[in-house]
Amino acid sequence: MALSVFDLFKIGIGPSSSHTVGPMLAAYRFAAPLRDADVARVHVDLYGSLALTGRGHCTDKAVLLGLSGEMPDTVDPDIADPMVERIRSNGRLRFAGRTEIAFDEPRDLVFHMTESLPRHPNALRISARDAVGTIIATETYYSTGGGFVVAESEADVSTHDEVTVPFPFNSGTELLALCKSTGMSLIELVTANEVAFRSAAETDAGLDRIWAAMDACIDRGCKGEGILPGGLNVRRRAGQMYQDLTRRPFFGDPLTVLDWVSLFALAVNEENAAGGRVVTAPTNGAAGVIPAVIAYYRRFVPGADAQGVRNFLLVAGAIGMLYKHLASLSAAEVGCQGEVGVACSMAAAGLAAVMGGTNEQIENAAEIGMEHNLGLTCDPIGGLVQVPCIERNTMGATKAINAARLALHGDGTHHVPLDKVIETMRQTGIDMQAKYKETALGGLAVNMVEC
Numbered sequence: 001m002a003l004s005v006f007d008l009f010k011i012g013i014g015p016s017s018s019h020t021v022g023p024m025l026a027a028y029r030f031a032a033p034l035r036d037a038d039v040a041r042v043h044v045d046l047y048g049s050l051a052l053t054g055r056g057h058c059t060d061k062a063v064l065l066g067l068s069g070e071m072p073d074t075v076d077p078d079i080a081d082p083m084v085e086r087i088r089s090n091g092r093l094r095f096a097g098r099t100e101i102a103f104d105e106p107r108d109l110v111f112h113m114t115e116s117l118p119r120h121p122n123a124l125r126i127s128a129r130d131a132v133g134t135i136i137a138t139e140t141y142y143s144t145g146g147g148f149v150v151a152e153s154e155a156d157v158s159t160h161d162e163v164t165v166p167f168p169f170n171s172g173t174e175l176l177a178l179c180k181s182t183g184m185s186l187i188e189l190v191t192a193n194e195v196a197f198r199s200a201a202e203t204d205a206g207l208d209r210i211w212a213a214m215d216a217c218i219d220r221g222c223k224g225e226g227i228l229p230g231g232l233n234v235r236r237r238a239g240q241m242y243q244d245l246t247r248r249p250f251f252g253d254p255l256t257v258l259d260w261v262s263l264f265a266l267a268v269n270e271e272n273a274a275g276g277r278v279v280t281a282p283t284n285g286a287a288g289v290i291p292a293v294i295a296y297y298r299r300f301v302p303g304a305d306a307q308g309v310r311n312f313l314l315v316a317g318a319i320g321m322l323y324k325h326l327a328s329l330s331a332a333e334v335g336c337q338g339e340v341g342v343a344c345s346m347a348a349a350g351l352a353a354v355m356g357g358t359n360e361q362i363e364n365a366a367e368i369g370m371e372h373n374l375g376l377t378c379d380p381i382g383g384l385v386q387v388p389c390i391e392r393n394t395m396g397a398t399k400a401i402n403a404a405r406l407a408l409h410g411d412g413t414h415h416v417p418l419d420k421v422i423e424t425m426r427q428t429g430i431d432m433q434a435k436y437k438e439t440a441l442g443g444l445a446v447n448m449v450e451c
Contacts, residue, residue, distance in 0.1 A: 002163050003324065004197050005317025009210045010147045010280040012072035013080065014272035015385035017284040018122050018330055019050060019057030022143025027066025030126045030139055035096040040131040042067060042095060044109045047123040048116035049332035052439045056230060056383025058275065060109055069097025077276050119155065120144055121332035145330025145338065146282040165193040172322055172363055172418035179359045186359045190314040207310040214279050214291035221267025228273045230384040238267040257300055261401065262394040264292035269390040282320045282329050285385050286343035288393035290316060293347040293400050297354060308354040316350035319366045327426035331378035331438040334429025340396040341373030341425065347400035352407050360412025367418040368403035375428055377436035379443025388444060
């Protein structure tokens with residue numbers, strides 16, 4: 001498969017990769033080619049999960065930013081809210097960052113709460129008209145999870161991959177077989193594939209940039225205070241927890257290490273919930289798992305270094321590619337098992353790799369990480385990426401560490417191959433009732449409505 005680890009790890013803003021990053025990218029992609037066109041009005045329809053939980057996930061804000069020419073990886077989170085407020089107060093939008101047009105949000109951005117499109121639960125349709133009302137462009141986009149966006153016009157077109165990697169793999173079995181036949185470690189094989197996209201130096205620089213963004217997010221989150229936006233009145237805890245842990249000696253309580261891991265995950269996901277800059281890993285709702293486990297590696301594993309972080313991301317990315325190819329990264333399709341569950345699996349594999357695991361032990365760690373997240377539902381209260389999402393990342397991170405350590409105590413042989421657990425996740429997602437798949441129509445979302 002011609003996927004890169006940088007397809008799995010994208011820098012963007014919170015709170016959601018499927019409902020914020022994806023729609024912003026879709027709106028940008030629609031507007032950019034029309035920058036010099038005679039656009040007088042633009043209209044957006046949101047369907048399925050994008051409509052049902054879009055307000056809580058800031059889909060409306062994301063669309064306005066994208067239509068204004070902003071990209072998820074470059075938009076300044078500090079100016080995003082003021083920009084949207086200006087659009088709403090003035091009723092004017094600078095389309096593609098250039099042409100100012102009238103924009104009446106209740107008329108021009110419609111949430112279709114009872115309608116879904118057949119191709120994917122996360123769908124939006126955008127159209128542009130000229131001054132006399134003639135449609136000059138229209139497109140339907142699907143935000144398929146993890147910030148991936150597919151346009152309707154592209155969905156059924158068979159295209160050749162632009163990049164041919166030396167060691168393509170479409171399953172965990174193929175990945176292990178390639179490693180065995182070449183004598184390469186999983187780290188070496190994924191590195192060789194990445195060099196097909198760019199130079200080794202550029203790959204290292206890109207991986208360093210991803211980790212720097214993750215680390216900065218942890219740092220910002222550890223300084224965060226106050227109440228998260230959205231109306232649930234969820235108080236940020238990472239700042240106080242950081243102060244408590246820095247004052248607490250380690251001796252006497254070995255589980256303090258897990259407190260730090262939980263802190264790292266809390267910090268990231270509170271930043272995400274606040275609309276801050278995060279790394280989709282592989283989604284925003286699961287953005288805290290991998291950074292927390294890498295931070296654990298850097299802080300508590302002897303011999304940890306920058307190359308180890310790069311190797312961690314390479315291996316985690318390879319495992320994420322399997323889930324993207326064989327199942328889904330979208331909670332709207334398969335529930336939270338496709339977000340926090342996948343992140344846990346990726347993190348377990350990455351940690352096992354940098355702690356000296358064999359290829360078989362790495363695959364085993366990834367399998368354990370998912371096997372014990374099967375059936376995990378997505379039922380965000382109020383449609384916000386806060387409860388249970390923030391704490392769920394702490395659980396995903398600690399499970400990943402446990403999965404890696406369990407795998408390293410074995411010889412790599414186990415009963416359930418990674419491919420089987422991925423297929424089970426896919427089938428479980430199909431069987432899961434829609435109300436448990438990012439609709440806020442079931443689970444905690446309806447049993448805690450007074451929140």
